[in-house]
Amino acid sequence: MASLTMPAGVTTVLLDIEGTTTPITFVKEILFPYIEDNVKEYLQNHWEEKECQEDVQLLRLQAEKDRELNGFVPIPVNEAEVQKIIQGVVDNVNWQISLDRKTTALKQLQGHMWRAAYASGQIKGEVYDDVVPALRKWKEAGIKLYIFSSGSVEAQKLLFGYSIEGDLLELFQGHFDTTxxxxxxxESYRKIADHIGCSTENILFLTDITTEAKAAEEAGVNVAVVMRPGNAALTDEEKASNPLITSFMQITCMHKIN
Ligand SMILES: [Mg+2]
Structure with a gap:
């Protein structure tokens, strides 16, 4: 695969996470299963904490709205035995996960569980081998680095703050999520350029998804599509119409910005 020269006007590299800096399997096979495997133990260990009680309260409010849904799993009333309530919360959470629901209540509990798991070293954020050396090189050349991921900014910071290569947060100038x-x-890419304080032509966006690359390109952003093991295969047309890389090290950075 040919190398790609970073366009001369680029001062900022914007990075997707899943399928770009990090294997898609990290989210699907590590982060999400962690919730199902550990939710009961987490609730038992943190039950007395205010934050945990707030999470449970939010799940109860959601459960009240969900009564009519197929297979609804209730959470026992507050007066019930603690172990019964915990089992009810576990069953409700697993039911929501089985339906792939994205309720705020579920996301909040997941976020708190992941934070605890990262902080205790049970989970470490994965990054491909070439990512950190390339980012350091670009940063040394004066390039600013930002993340744009559908995972929340908080989740992004956990992944890079507790990564297999240590705390990488100092590499990044900032983070964007789908807010x-x-x-x-x-429009999202124009807004990001505004937030950064540069023109869209000053940005190079790296992603594994060609529809994202197309949206960025339409806003004037430079793009490269990243092919990683385990990513969805690109069609011949997608391959023909996008600059492709399989490693960040294929991007040569000729310029020095001060
Ligand atoms: Mg991606």
Whole structure:
């Protein structure tokens, strides 16, 4: 695969996470299963904490709204035995996960569980081998580095703050999630450029998803599509119409910005 020269006007590299810096399997096979495997133990260990009680309260409020849904799993009333309530919460959480629901209540509990798991070293954020050396090289050349991922900014900071290569947060100038807009809409990339304080032409966006690359390109952003093991295969047309890389080290950075 040919190398790609970083366009001369680029001052900022914007990075996707899943399928770009990090294997898709990390989220699917590590992060999400962790919740199902550990939710009971987590609730037992943290039950007396205010934050845990708030998480349970939010799940109860969600459960009240969910009564009519197929297979609904209730959470026992507050007066019930603690172990019964915990089992009810576990069953409700697993039921929500089985339906792939993205309720705020579920996301909040997941976020707190992941934070505890990262902080205790049970989970470490995965990054491909070439990522850190390339980012350090670009940073040394004066390039600013930002993340744009559909995972929340908090989740992004955990992944890079507790990564297999240590705390990488100092590499990044900032983080964006979909509160700025969907990754497949051009407007999101214009807003990101505004936030950074540069023009869209000053940005190089790296992603594994060609619809995201297209949206960024339409906003004037430079793009490269990252092919990693385990990513969805690209069609011949997608391969023909995008600059492709399999490693960040294929991007040569000729310029020095001060
Ligand atoms: Mg991705």
């Amino acid at each position: 700025v807009g969907p990754k497949v809409e051009s």
